[in-house]
Amino acid sequence: MYERLDFMKHVAFEAGKIIMSYWGTDVRSRLKKDESVVTIADLKVKEYILRTIPKKDPESGLLTEESKDSKERLRKMGIYIIDELDGSGDFKRKEEDFCFLIAYTENGVPTIGVVYEPLKKRMFYAQKGSGACLQQDKDITRLEPLKPVRWKKSIVGHPKNYKGDKYTKLYELLGISENRLMRSGSMGTRMMQVALQQTHMILGYTKSLKEWDIAAGHAVLGERGISVTDVSGSQLKYNKEVPRTHNGILVVHPDIKEETLKRISGCFDKLEM
Numbered sequence: 001m002y003e004r005l006d007f008m009k010h011v012a013f014e015a016g017k018i019i020m021s022y023w024g025t026d027v028r029s030r031l032k033k034d035e036s037v038v039t040i041a042d043l044k045v046k047e048y049i050l051r052t053i054p055k056k057d058p059e060s061g062l063l064t065e066e067s068k069d070s071k072e073r074l075r076k077m078g079i080y081i082i083d084e085l086d087g088s089g090d091f092k093r094k095e096e097d098f099c100f101l102i103a104y105t106e107n108g109v110p111t112i113g114v115v116y117e118p119l120k121k122r123m124f125y126a127q128k129g130s131g132a133c134l135q136q137d138k139d140i141t142r143l144e145p146l147k148p149v150r151w152k153k154s155i156v157g158h159p160k161n162y163k164g165d166k167y168t169k170l171y172e173l174l175g176i177s178e179n180r181l182m183r184s185g186s187m188g189t190r191m192m193q194v195a196l197q198q199t200h201m202i203l204g205y206t207k208s209l210k211e212w213d214i215a216a217g218h219a220v221l222g223e224r225g226i227s228v229t230d231v232s233g234s235q236l237k238y239n240k241e242v243p244r245t246h247n248g249i250l251v252v253h254p255d256i257k258e259e260t261l262k263r264i265s266g267c268f269d270k271l272e273m
Contacts, residue, residue, distance in 0.1 A: 005127050007056060008080075008102050008114045009135075014052075015045045015100045016118030019085055023119065029092050034208075037089040042066050045084035045100070053080055060104070063243055065212045071241070078106045079239050083212040087186030089161060096120070097160075097185035099192075103215035108237040113219025115188050124192050126223035132195065146225055147197055151259040154200035157190040157251075158183050166271065170205055173267045191217030194251055195224055201260060204249035205231060205271065211243040217251075227252050233261045 022041040029039040046066040053062055057080075061073030064082040073079050080102060085091060087098030096119055104112040111128040124143075126132040132143045156176055158167065160183035171181070182199050184190040191214070193199045204214075215238055218228045230236060230247035252260050 004057075004104060005112050005114075005125065008104065008112060009123065009125060011049070011052060012100050012102055012114045012116035012123060015048060015084070015102075016116050018044050018048055019091070019098075019100065020118045023091070024094060027092055029088070037092055038066060039085065039088050039092055041091065042085040042088055049082055049084065061239070063211065063239065065210065069243070073239060074241060076239070078104060080104055081110075081212050081215040081238060081243075083188070083210075083216075086188040086213065090185035095185060097189045099186055099188040101188045101212060101216040103219050103238075105215060105238040108239055110215050110219035110222070110238060113216035115192055115216050115220060117189065117192075124195060124220050126220040128219070128223070130223070132220050132223040143195060143224060146253065146255075149197075149200050149253050149255050151256040154180065154253065154256050155198070156181050157193050157199040157202040159185070159187075159190070161185050166205065167203070170203060170267060170271055173270060174203075174263050187213045188217055191221060191251060194226055194253070195220055197253075200253040200256060202249065202251040203231070203264070204245065204251075206248055207244065207246055209245040209249055211238050211240070211245075214245070214249055221251060225254060227254060227257050231264055233257075 019041045027039045029037050032038055049064055061076035061079030063073055063079055066084050083101040085098060086101050091098040099115055099117045102114045103110045113126050115124040121137055123135045134141050134143055158181040190202055221228050228251050231250045232247060
């Protein structure tokens, strides 16, 4: 039952070793067409993924941020969705918000997720129906039950590297003050802050999030009982032809989901996606 999860954890550890071999150096990088950063660490992890996963599991498809997308994956029931280095810009700047993300989805639903933060030696993982765990070095603990939260006291995970003013306007419309924000540079890290109950929601009010940004975190948070939907509360589907969110993402603690969706619904005509 856990063979694939164990394999994915192994892949995450090995990818982490590759990433950390470049940590603290003047790592080579370039800007992609979307102006995001890709480093030599991203590309070396990609090479490792491409020679490892198809050999181990040739029946499953593969979608990664840095690899050429093959539409053959659309014919597969199960696919691996991977971000070789989530938070490449932070990694290049020698900041700590970066991680490796790997998910396995079946029929568009994430069933296994691993989020590995190699600098912190911290791995979150989950398999559908089996709960979510945190592994630090060799110590493994099951993530504790969620604590209750009220909307007015809830903390929001905010993308610290976002340059525009869209989120400032959104928070103002929602009545979220500055002191309720916790900033992080990587979506994977931000989602795990929710898993640890350091924050209680993420408002990804954008169409630009890619599936590899969120699939692994979705699998972990789902096993925590934390809701992961689009901003209207509809289910997210993975392995789409265009692998990105089309209506944003809402990560939210179940205690405040209804209130959050109600408040967001009043913003649709005031803010562009």
